[in-house]
Amino acid sequence: MDTVLPDGRDRRLLTRGPAAVMAAALAVVVGAPAAQAATRHAWVAAVPTTWNAVPNARDAIHGATFDRAETTFPTVVYARFTRDWGKPVATRIPGPLVKARVGDKLRIHFKNMDTLTSAPHSMHFHGVAYKPSSDGIWLPLHSGKGGNVKPGQTFTYKLTAGPGSAGVWPYHDHSQSMEDSIAGGMYGALSIAGRHEQRADRENVVMFAPWHGFQTINGRAFVGNTPVYEAKVGETVQWDVLAMGDEFHTFHVHGHKWRTDAGTPEDTRGLGPAESFRVRWKEDAPGTWLYHCHVESHMAQGMIGLYRVTA
Amino acid sequence: MDTVLPDGRDRRLLTRGPAAVMAAALAVVVGAPAAQAATRHAWVAAVPTTWNAVPNARDAIHGATFDRAETTFPTVVYARFTRDWGKPVATRIPGPLVKARVGDKLRIHFKNMDTLTSAPHSMHFHGVAYKPSSDGIWLPLHSGKGGNVKPGQTFTYKLTAGPGSAGVWPYHDHSQSMEDSIAGGMYGALSIAGRHEQRADRENVVMFAPWHGFQTINGRAFVGNTPVYEAKVGETVQWDVLAMGDEFHTFHVHGHKWRTDAGTPEDTRGLGPAESFRVRWKEDAPGTWLYHCHVESHMAQGMIGLYRVTA
Amino acid sequence: MDTVLPDGRDRRLLTRGPAAVMAAALAVVVGAPAAQAATRHAWVAAVPTTWNAVPNARDAIHGATFDRAETTFPTVVYARFTRDWGKPVATRIPGPLVKARVGDKLRIHFKNMDTLTSAPHSMHFHGVAYKPSSDGIWLPLHSGKGGNVKPGQTFTYKLTAGPGSAGVWPYHDHSQSMEDSIAGGMYGALSIAGRHEQRADRENVVMFAPWHGFQTINGRAFVGNTPVYEAKVGETVQWDVLAMGDEFHTFHVHGHKWRTDAGTPEDTRGLGPAESFRVRWKEDAPGTWLYHCHVESHMAQGMIGLYRVTA
Numbered sequence: 001m002d003t004v005l006p007d008g009r010d011r012r013l014l015t016r017g018p019a020a021v022m023a024a025a026l027a028v029v030v031g032a033p034a035a036q037a038a039t040r041h042a043w044v045a046a047v048p049t050t051w052n053a054v055p056n057a058r059d060a061i062h063g064a065t066f067d068r069a070e071t072t073f074p075t076v077v078y079a080r081f082t083r084d085w086g087k088p089v090a091t092r093i094p095g096p097l098v099k100a101r102v103g104d105k106l107r108i109h110f111k112n113m114d115t116l117t118s119a120p121h122s123m124h125f126h127g128v129a130y131k132p133s134s135d136g137i138w139l140p141l142h143s144g145k146g147g148n149v150k151p152g153q154t155f156t157y158k159l160t161a162g163p164g165s166a167g168v169w170p171y172h173d174h175s176q177s178m179e180d181s182i183a184g185g186m187y188g189a190l191s192i193a194g195r196h197e198q199r200a201d202r203e204n205v206v207m208f209a210p211w212h213g214f215q216t217i218n219g220r221a222f223v224g225n226t227p228v229y230e231a232k233v234g235e236t237v238q239w240d241v242l243a244m245g246d247e248f249h250t251f252h253v254h255g256h257k258w259r260t261d262a263g264t265p266e267d268t269r270g271l272g273p274a275e276s277f278r279v280r281w282k283e284d285a286p287g288t289w290l291y292h293c294h295v296e297s298h299m300a301q302g303m304i305g306l307y308r309v310t311a
Numbered sequence: 312m313d314t315v316l317p318d319g320r321d322r323r324l325l326t327r328g329p330a331a332v333m334a335a336a337l338a339v340v341v342g343a344p345a346a347q348a349a350t351r352h353a354w355v356a357a358v359p360t361t362w363n364a365v366p367n368a369r370d371a372i373h374g375a376t377f378d379r380a381e382t383t384f385p386t387v388v389y390a391r392f393t394r395d396w397g398k399p400v401a402t403r404i405p406g407p408l409v410k411a412r413v414g415d416k417l418r419i420h421f422k423n424m425d426t427l428t429s430a431p432h433s434m435h436f437h438g439v440a441y442k443p444s445s446d447g448i449w450l451p452l453h454s455g456k457g458g459n460v461k462p463g464q465t466f467t468y469k470l471t472a473g474p475g476s477a478g479v480w481p482y483h484d485h486s487q488s489m490e491d492s493i494a495g496g497m498y499g500a501l502s503i504a505g506r507h508e509q510r511a512d513r514e515n516v517v518m519f520a521p522w523h524g525f526q527t528i529n530g531r532a533f534v535g536n537t538p539v540y541e542a543k544v545g546e547t548v549q550w551d552v553l554a555m556g557d558e559f560h561t562f563h564v565h566g567h568k569w570r571t572d573a574g575t576p577e578d579t580r581g582l583g584p585a586e587s588f589r590v591r592w593k594e595d596a597p598g599t600w601l602y603h604c605h606v607e608s609h610m611a612q613g614m615i616g617l618y619r620v621t622a
Numbered sequence: 623m624d625t626v627l628p629d630g631r632d633r634r635l636l637t638r639g640p641a642a643v644m645a646a647a648l649a650v651v652v653g654a655p656a657a658q659a660a661t662r663h664a665w666v667a668a669v670p671t672t673w674n675a676v677p678n679a680r681d682a683i684h685g686a687t688f689d690r691a692e693t694t695f696p697t698v699v700y701a702r703f704t705r706d707w708g709k710p711v712a713t714r715i716p717g718p719l720v721k722a723r724v725g726d727k728l729r730i731h732f733k734n735m736d737t738l739t740s741a742p743h744s745m746h747f748h749g750v751a752y753k754p755s756s757d758g759i760w761l762p763l764h765s766g767k768g769g770n771v772k773p774g775q776t777f778t779y780k781l782t783a784g785p786g787s788a789g790v791w792p793y794h795d796h797s798q799s800m801e802d803s804i805a806g807g808m809y810g811a812l813s814i815a816g817r818h819e820q821r822a823d824r825e826n827v828v829m830f831a832p833w834h835g836f837q838t839i840n841g842r843a844f845v846g847n848t849p850v851y852e853a854k855v856g857e858t859v860q861w862d863v864l865a866m867g868d869e870f871h872t873f874h875v876h877g878h879k880w881r882t883d884a885g886t887p888e889d890t891r892g893l894g895p896a897e898s899f900r901v902r903w904k905e906d907a908p909g910t911w912l913y914h915c916h917v918e919s920h921m922a923q924g925m926i927g928l929y930r931v932t933a
Contacts, residue, residue, distance in 0.1 A: 126874075132911065135911070223450070254448065260572065264478070268586050297557045
């Protein structure tokens with residue numbers, strides 16, 4: 001059973017303005033929940049795009065405005081395509097959210113369509129099992145074709161969601177162009193549920209990374225540009241939090257707490273490059289809340305967003 | 312039963328010199344231990360003061376001396392007042408240690424008495440439950456009066472110590488002046504015990520934050536200026552460790568260890584901005600020990616203090 | 623029963639080129655596994671040496687080459703000596719890996735043979751119990767002889783591996799010359815097993831620290847210079863991960879995962895200065911893999927190595 005289905009729930013967000021559109025783009029999933037293990041396919045390409053980190057041209061909290069030229073740059077991102085390279089579905093930062101379950105096999109078909117820099121690219125996945133040939137790394141003498149996919153070429157990464165794969169994990173370019181590519185936005189997330197785990201009603205991806213001097217969440221900076229996540233009282237809400245780059249961050253949500261796997265309550269958790277975690281709660285706090293990185297300079301440079309809970 | 316009582320135990324430290332005086336200032340508590348849930352009140356104002364991060368003018372370890380002008384600056388801090396704004400009790404960095412128990416309600420009466428910068432201020436509390444109106448954030452179109460309290464105005468934050476609130480949490484300014492105010496020292500700690508939890512014999516607050524180029528603990532830099540904490544063999548000792556600002560720190564105590572909530576022994580733990588934790592041990596190691604941030608440049612810039620254990 | 627025995631298993635690595643030689647140097651141990659608690663002795667001196675962080679003169683991944691003068695500097699390190707200062711056994715970064723078991727006493731005989739800088743030096747140990755006189759700290763008025771051992775002098779640190787000492791811990795200079803000495807490489811690791819714990823088949827030390835502008839693992843930078851660790855499918859493999867200096871790191875191994883003590887699977891974990899942890903797995907993934915700090919700039923500056931698993 002090979003399926004590539006967008007997730008219906010997230011789709012509703014499509015009606016809610018530019019920030020919500022970005023959230024919806026994350027809903028590019030590999031496979032709907034399934035009772036039995038499956039091989040799931042996805043088509044993902046490195047494609048050039050023009051990305052604006054601050055589409056509304058404003059830092060609403062500090063009252064600053066920006067010229068489009070200060071916030072918009074050509075870059076290369078991971079875009080999902082429909083089956084067999086039909087057409088691009090979303091061309092954004094981060095790349096498609098790849099969802100699977102423990103026991104699934106994943107076949108990620110990657111094509112380098114980078115006509116902007118003509119650099120080699122790759123995909124390196126955390127959290128899943130694979131052979132060295134699917135490691136996606138550039139390493140002279142050791143790496144195979146999948147570690148440095150040249151423009152125009154394709155490579156299929158073969159991954160397995162094993163017993164310890166339940167959780168949220170980053171993927172990113174690990175080719176010869178790794179530094180530049182990650183700085184430009186070539187990263188995304190895997191969300192792997194337990195075999196029989198109930199998925200949360202809401203799954204909010206928060207990828208902290210710098211981008212052209214801004215501190216971004218999913219490639220956007222400042223309230224009104226970063227994702228506006230939503231939930232209703234009574235829903236289970238999961239946050240998938242990841243970081244890429246050089247810096248450490250502290251994820252904080254106002255008016256909410258969660259527990260560590262050791263049982264300790266938290267409302268702020270630190271993470272560094274390539275670290276990732278998921279936290280969950282049952283929503284009971286209606287209102288408009290902030291979520292942000294609590295490193296103050298990061299917050300000031302854009303790493304902050306809105307979370308709206310309705311009764 | 313509404314009470315505002317200083318904690319008798321910490322008061323003894325008042326007799327031990329300037330560093331100990333600062334420790335004592337932390338003993339401004341909201342409510343004594345109580346068998347049943349209560350509504351506890353505190354009066355806290357933003358007030359201007361002149362603060363000296365290095366009162367003894369010395370970095371004893373490196374043998375350096377400072378001019379008072381290099382270490383003393385006007386700033387705004389949270390000062391506790393007696394009931395109904397009677398009189399200021401302590402005007403220092405950090406603000407008053409607010410103690411409560413799971414099940415308690417807190418009413419924090421805040422007044423902006425900042426005649427130094429005339430900026431708006433607020434209090435944003437971690438770890439407790441509240442409605443958006445008590446979130447204390449500046450957010451155009453969304454925040455209410457409590458998010459940007461103007462000079463001369465007051466606001467009462469209504470908080471609840473819920474089931475997941477047991478622990479140590481920061482509070483800080485989250486108004487329009489947030490960056491400057493936190494840099495100046497507008498932060499403090501909440502210490503919430505379980506409903507029936509036995510409080511430790513000693514509770515030592517360690518707030519890591521930069522201040523005018525120094526790396527400070529509770530607003531002070533270098534051994535002899537930072538708090539001198541004390542204990543006796545046999546006592547239970549709790550450390551409340553928090554960080555504010557942009558940087559990450561690693562808390563280390565010499566000659567001692569504790570366990571994580573997952574059971575792993577540690578003697579050094581990292582934390583970033585707005586992260587916080589408490590660790591405990593039963594004291595069994597007499598002597599004079601160091602506690603410090605183990606980031607070497609931070610230690611060199613003042614983030615180090617003394618802990619004295621007597622038999 | 624006092625013994626100082628190199629560990630036979632690690633010795634095999636001696637046959638595998640310069641990077642492997644460094645790995646072997648880590649196998650300088652204090653005491654073989656023992657059924658009963660013992661007092662274990664080691665002789666460790668601060669000695670001058672000339673250290674080259676990039677012996678093969680290449681950054682293989684980025685294709686860069688270095689002049690020897692850019693990568694080689696005089697420095698002071700901890701060298702193990704045979705019993706009673708017989709002869710130096712290894713003069714490298716990091717210092718000898720000190721192995722013991724819970725219940726053991728350790729007597730670390732330290733001699734300052736630093737004829738390069740003529741600075742005082744010391745050894746400060748994490749994770750073990752000791753009296754203040756064995757704390758190894760420079761603190762005017764408080765520290766004893768062991769905190770600032772002058773050139774030509776010796777001091778014996780008396781340590782106990784207590785109930786909470788099982789784990790991996792750093793040691794380092796904490797004397798008056800601490801900052802310069804740690805920057806130069808005066809640090810090492812303690813590996814303490816539970817009283818009856820089965821040691822892993824492989825124990826791979828990874829000490830993250832900066833050195834003369836490089837980001838090093840065990841004092842070396844770039845693949846081919848950093849340790850090449852090896853294992854066979856079926857073996858238990860333990861990684862001892864530690865950091866010294868000012869910076870935070872994220873340890874990542876390709877193609878592998880482990881679980882936190884709370885049971886959460888990970889393939890990347892952050893740590894800051896003086897933090898340390900050990901992770902273990904039963905090897906089941908043959909191939910040549912990368913291990914590295916996932917802070918991208920650190921990886922680019924050398925913090926990356928190879929791990930080879932054979933079937």
